[in-house]
Amino acid sequence: MRLSPLRRTLLAAAVGFGLATPALAAEREILNSSYDIARELFAAINPEFRNHWQSEHGEEIGIQQSHGGSSAQARAILQGLRADVVTYNQVTDVQVLADAGLVAEDWQQQLPNNASPYYSTTAFLVRKDNPKSIESWDDLVRDDVKMVFPNPKTSGNGRYTYLAAWGFADREFDGDEEQIHDFMRTFLRNVAVFDTGGRGATTSFIERGIGDVLISFESEVNNIRQEYGEDDYEVIVPPVSILAEFPVAVVEPNAERNGNLDLAQAYLDYLYSEEAQRMLAGFNYRVHHEAVVEEFADRFPDTELLLVEDIAGSWEEAMETHFDSGGLLDQLQRRR
Amino acid sequence: MSVRSLAIGLGSTPKRVLPGFGLSLGISLTFVSLMLLLPMTGLFGQLAGLSLAEYWAIITNDRVVASYVVTIGAAAVAAIVNAAFGLLLAWVLVRYEFPGKRLLDALMDLPFALPTAVAGITLATLYSSNGWMGQLLEPLGLQVAYTWVGIALAMSFTSIPFVVRTVQPVLEDMPHEMDEAALTLGASDFTGFRRVILPHLWPALVTGTGLAFVRSLGEFGAIIFIAGNMPYETEITALMIFVRLQEYDYAGASAIASVVLFASLALLLAINIWQGRFIKRLHGGHG
Numbered sequence: 001m002r003l004s005p006l007r008r009t010l011l012a013a014a015v016g017f018g019l020a021t022p023a024l025a026a027e028r029e030i031l032n033s034s035y036d037i038a039r040e041l042f043a044a045i046n047p048e049f050r051n052h053w054q055s056e057h058g059e060e061i062g063i064q065q066s067h068g069g070s071s072a073q074a075r076a077i078l079q080g081l082r083a084d085v086v087t088y089n090q091v092t093d094v095q096v097l098a099d100a101g102l103v104a105e106d107w108q109q110q111l112p113n114n115a116s117p118y119y120s121t122t123a124f125l126v127r128k129d130n131p132k133s134i135e136s137w138d139d140l141v142r143d144d145v146k147m148v149f150p151n152p153k154t155s156g157n158g159r160y161t162y163l164a165a166w167g168f169a170d171r172e173f174d175g176d177e178e179q180i181h182d183f184m185r186t187f188l189r190n191v192a193v194f195d196t197g198g199r200g201a202t203t204s205f206i207e208r209g210i211g212d213v214l215i216s217f218e219s220e221v222n223n224i225r226q227e228y229g230e231d232d233y234e235v236i237v238p239p240v241s242i243l244a245e246f247p248v249a250v251v252e253p254n255a256e257r258n259g260n261l262d263l264a265q266a267y268l269d270y271l272y273s274e275e276a277q278r279m280l281a282g283f284n285y286r287v288h289h290e291a292v293v294e295e296f297a298d299r300f301p302d303t304e305l306l307l308v309e310d311i312a313g314s315w316e317e318a319m320e321t322h323f324d325s326g327g328l329l330d331q332l333q334r335r336r
Numbered sequence: 337m338s339v340r341s342l343a344i345g346l347g348s349t350p351k352r353v354l355p356g357f358g359l360s361l362g363i364s365l366t367f368v369s370l371m372l373l374l375p376m377t378g379l380f381g382q383l384a385g386l387s388l389a390e391y392w393a394i395i396t397n398d399r400v401v402a403s404y405v406v407t408i409g410a411a412a413v414a415a416i417v418n419a420a421f422g423l424l425l426a427w428v429l430v431r432y433e434f435p436g437k438r439l440l441d442a443l444m445d446l447p448f449a450l451p452t453a454v455a456g457i458t459l460a461t462l463y464s465s466n467g468w469m470g471q472l473l474e475p476l477g478l479q480v481a482y483t484w485v486g487i488a489l490a491m492s493f494t495s496i497p498f499v500v501r502t503v504q505p506v507l508e509d510m511p512h513e514m515d516e517a518a519l520t521l522g523a524s525d526f527t528g529f530r531r532v533i534l535p536h537l538w539p540a541l542v543t544g545t546g547l548a549f550v551r552s553l554g555e556f557g558a559i560i561f562i563a564g565n566m567p568y569e570t571e572i573t574a575l576m577i578f579v580r581l582q583e584y585d586y587a588g589a590s591a592i593a594s595v596v597l598f599a600s601l602a603l604l605l606a607i608n609i610w611q612g613r614f615i616k617r618l619h620g621g622h623g
Binding site: 069071072075096151153154191192193194195196200203204207208209210319323324325326330333334335 | 397398399457460461464465466467481482560561564565566567568575578579580581582583584585588
C-alpha cells in the first residue's frame, strides 16, 4: 500500500499518540520485477533479506514479487509499473529501461560482474539413461532427435539456446557462413514445439512427453530434475555452451518516488553476499563468491562458456541481426 | 419485434423509467466513446509512426500472411463445426426434458467463464500423444495437439456458446405447433425441418456462427498451448502480435492488430446488415 505524504504524516502522528497498533505502522515495500522461472528463487531469498534488513536497521519491510516473461516485465515498467528493482535473465531487457532513462546509463558498471550477481549456462535435460545419447550440440541436428525449447522470439531463454547453438556451429565450421546456416536450419527444424516461455517448454517435455531433449538454463534443468524425479531424467551440460548472465538494476525514478532508493540498492547488494550466493547455488545457479564456488564445485561441471559478445558482437547486434523481424532467425525458419 | 414496439411508442407517450432520450443517448455515447472508441484511437495512435509502405510491408510479411491462413482456416472449420453442433445442442436444450438439463444448460457458458489459457492447457494435456484422447487417436494416425486441428479444436471450445446462445431464444419462441402442422400436412421430417424450422432459425444461426468465427480470429490464450507455434505451420495471427510486442515493436504489433480489427469489424457489420435485411424480408412490410 502506498501512502501519500499527508497520510503518512497523519499516520506517524497517530503512532506518536499511541493510537495506532503496531500492525498499522507504515511499512516500506519494494517491488522486484523478475523473470518467469525465478519465482521460487526469490520466494526463498526475500525472507532472508527481510531478516537481514531488520537486524541491521530495525525496520520491518515488505518485498513484492512480480514474475513473467522478462521482456513483458520490462514493457510493464516502461508503461508505468512502479517496480523498484529488476532482476532479469537478459541484458537487453534492462538496457531497454536504461534507454528510456529508467535505469542508470552505466548500470552494468554499478555492480560487480556486469551487474550480474549470478550466472548460468544452457544445458540439456534428457530422458532416463539418455536413450538417444545426446552429448553436445551436434547430436541435436540428427534426424532422430526432437527438441523442446522456448521460442527465441518470445523468450530470452530461447535466445540463449539459439545463440549457443550458433556459437557451437561457428566454432565447428570455423566461421563458414553457409555451413553455419545449414546447421542452424536443421537445428530449428528439429524443434517439436515452440512454447512462448520456459515453463511452457518444461510442461511440454515433462507432462506431455514431447521430444527427446529439453534445452533450458542449467539451473532450470537441474531444478526440474530434482522436482520431477532424479531417476527419470538426466542433465547433460555440453562441453561448449554460452554464458548466460542474470543482470540486476535499480529502477531509480521509481525507487526514488517510492522512497525506497536505499532499500533497493541494499537488496541488490545483498544478492552478492555469501548468504545469498549460497542460496543461489542451492537453486543451481553458478555464482562468484569463492567460498561458495568451492563448496558447490561438484554441482557445476567445467565447461567452456562462450560470450554473447564473441558470438554476435553484443546483445544489441544479436537482436538486430538474429532476432528482429526479417533477421536471420526469420530467414532460417523460412519454408523452402 | 422492434418495429412493433416502436409503433406503440409512437401512438402515446408512455412514462419512461430512465430520463429522457436526449440524456440517455448522451450518456450512452459518452460511455461508448470511453470504453470502445478511446482504446481504438489509442491503437491507431500507435500506427501513426508508420508510413503506408511500412504498414503494407508489415501486414504482408509472408510469415504473417501464413498466420492469416492458419487462423482463418481453423476459425472457419471451428465455426462450421459449431454451427452444426451448436444447433443440435440448442435444439436438445429447448425441445426435450431430461435429468441434468439445467446442468447442461449452465455448462454451455463455461467457455465464457473459464480463463481461456486454462482451456488451452487442458486441451493440450488431453490431446498430446500421452494424454487420454491423444493416446487413442495417435494409433489411428490422427494427431491433434500441435497441428492446425488442435487450433480449430481450441477455437471451437471457446466459441461454441455464441451459436447455442443465439439460436436458443429463437427456438424457444418458435411454437411446437409450427413443425407439427407441417408434419400433419404430410411433409417428411426433413422437409419440415428444411422448409419450416430452418428458415426461422437461419438468421440466428448465421449470426451465432459469424460471432463464433470473429471470436476465433482473436483468440490467443487457449490456442498457443496446443498450437506448437511452428513458423508457417501453426502460428496464429494473435501470436504474431505478441511476438512484435516482445520486440518492443509497438507499431508493428498495432499494424497486425488493425488487420484483425478491420476484419472483425467488417464481418460484424456484414452480419448486422444481412440480418436486418433478412428479417425485413421474412416479415414483409408490417412485421
